[in-house]
Amino acid sequence: MNSLILSTGARLLTALFMVFSLYVLLRGHNAPGGGFIGGLIAACGLTIHAFAGGVAETRKALKTDPRNIAALGLVAALIAGLLPAFAGTEPFSGLWGEIAGLKLSNILLFDIGVYLAVFGGILTLVFALEDTLK
């Protein structure tokens, strides 16, 4: 699509979408948001990018195939799920610790995994459709 308005706006919008998606991901535990929504927002952001500048540009900007991102997400979620098993509790249960006043848990890693898997999965689909039906 050759539209100056879109391609100019897309730069801003993509950046905004990406930052917002991270914000949504991190606040998700206590306020509306989370990995799933975050991943969807990020995927929307890059879809706009792909519309404005073409899939080839977006692929270049992404540096890696979205399938790798999705797989990484699944692995992250799996590791987060299995960690408690090594700590002696049941797999896929919560494990909390505190580092310098900041409460951290394997749940965050799991949520990041969800984010990456949704993001990568949807982008795989969008890119493949764009490639095929160009």
Add this chain to the structure above:
Amino acid sequence: MITETTSRPGIWSLLPALFAASLFGALLLALPAVLAGGTVQFGWDWLPALGIRLSFLIDGLSLTFALLISGIGSAVLLYASSYLAGHPHYLRFFLFLTSFMLSMLGLVLAADLIALFVFWELTSVTSYLLIGFVHDDPRARRNALQAMLVTGAGGLALLAGFILIGVAGGTWDLAELLAGEGLQAHPLYSGILVLILLGAFTKSAQFPFHFWLPNAMSAPTPVSAYLHSATMVKAGIYLLARLHPTLSGTAAWEVTLTCAGLMTAVMASLLAIRQTDLKTALAYTTLMALGTITLFLAGDTPYALTAAVTFLIVHSLYKAALFMVVGNIDHGTGTRDAESLGGLARKMPLTAVAAGLAALSMAGLPPFLGWMGKELLYAGAQDLSPAALITGGVLIANALMFAVAAIVALAPFYGPLKRTPHAPHEADWRMLAGPLLLGALGLLAGLLASGVQPLVDQTVTGSFAQSKAAGLHLWAGFNLPLLLSALTFLLGTVFYLNRSRLRLVLGALLERLPVFDRSWDRLLDRFRGFAGWQAELIQTGKLSHYLTVTFAVVGAVLLATVVLRLPQVRFDLSAPVVMWIIAAAIAGGAIFTLNPHSRLANIAGIGTVGIGVALVFILFGAPDVATTQLMVETLSAVLFGIAMLRLPGIRERRSGRRQLVHGAIAVSVGLSVTLIILAIAAHPLDRNLTTFFEENSYLLAHGLNIVNVILVDFRAFDTFGELTVVLLASIGAYALLKRRLPRGEAD
């Protein structure tokens, strides 16, 4: 076939044989305890909730089998280390053969029915790999598949039978089961018997499932020597023997085993003498032996059972040795056709010795163990009914065995030397040690029968619960068995001398009988035809068909539910004005979607519906769900857009009748879903779960956003499953889309 190689196998290639020998040694450690009348048991809990254990039981019967398996296994592995030297899949072969040996040991030692079944299936799988080892030969692949399907089908029956035994006997444990009263009087007995016999008969190739065994000869010779002497095919025999105390003694048991065993034994020995291929001839004699053992397991007297156990040992020893001898002949001359072999004794003296030892035991000549085996068969036959018929059948089978033993062990080694594909040469020590040792054991065990007697005693008295076992004697006085033996030798000699004429007569006779092997192919073809017909019926490959069927089923089921249950529906039209506006937008969007002229309008319509639903979520205070809905709507509008805008314009191709059908399906789905939602809304909401999550979200999971806490903590495992689905769906779509690209463009 096997080609000559100059490369000598390294010393490491002895490792599998040493491993098998060490297993044999370990099993010998259990011998004193078993001979003292005890058993050795050990095991671990496997599925404690179902009472299933991975447990093992060593008693007379299982030790006899285990010693044969590991002992002959060492000989075969040693043999194969030279026979297959230089083969491109040398290591793979040893992996398969060793796995097979371990599965087989597990099978005979298992004390838990379920564990036994697992090992049983493992032997089917590993033997499939072994029979089809020469996998570039379509015959080998076909025969491997045939063996796998026949024994696998039997395996399924066996599993059902085991479960019935578990239900009837109240335990999976064999030791407990054998100590119990037996299941002969249980109402489930007939079902159990049919299923167990199906499993045992398919595995041990009893008539009418005998056809796969001769085909399994497409395996390399060491496999035949192993699978068709001591193991695989003996698994069914083992099972019959193992469950003998629990299931035997009824008329059904006796009649079935007698008929199948006698039929198999006589038929196989007639077929055996027809063969000129040495290996195929041996395959049929294996069938004969299996039939004979089955026949004698029909009985429930010391003589019949001692005969079965002794003949089992005799057969394992000589048959493994003879297969290896045939392998040596094949290896040394390039052929194993009885007609084109002769005078090899001068060129292959040690192979000739091994062949002689094994064949004399097979022919049942004194003082070999085979002699006692045969005497016991005749003595035991008197305890079976109808004794005259069985004695006659066994006599004919034994006489034919005598003749086949002569064909295999005399004809190739004596007489004038014939021209063979390559000049005969003797095999190396690895290929001689096994057959010589096993042949010599047949002689030694005959001379020192007192060495074998204690184990046979324990098997018959311990595992079969008989009061005593029959004795193994070289000289039992002038009696009926002695007379029958003399008759056997006489008849056998006549058969051997007239073998050419006999082959002609048998050939003419067998022409008229149905060939099971061909029927099998026809059956398989019909099955494939049926599968193809069914696939074409269901899988049309047209998206509109799939959607029609899916929604028709959904609509029918929902409508049926509504009609059958007639739920209470409450129409409550009181709602704020905002709701009415949103509802109007959703309805408008839905109608707009039906626009038959523009795809863009369709997409816009669907988007309107989706955004309307998102607004409803916002109004009901579910921002998470609403955001997700909005994002999903946006992305699907984009994806639809990419796909649909590149399609040609809409043109109605459906017939009026099809349109009507589609309309009816749409209306019934919409109507019933609406009614069901209204019915649900009429009931007060069950707040149990909501209350739980409200109370525990922060306490247990340290999160205030309940939706997110459920997703990533309370129901994290479900979410993980969904992630896998997302990933698989996108990769699946990716693969489908990339396939449509012309070659070279796909990355």
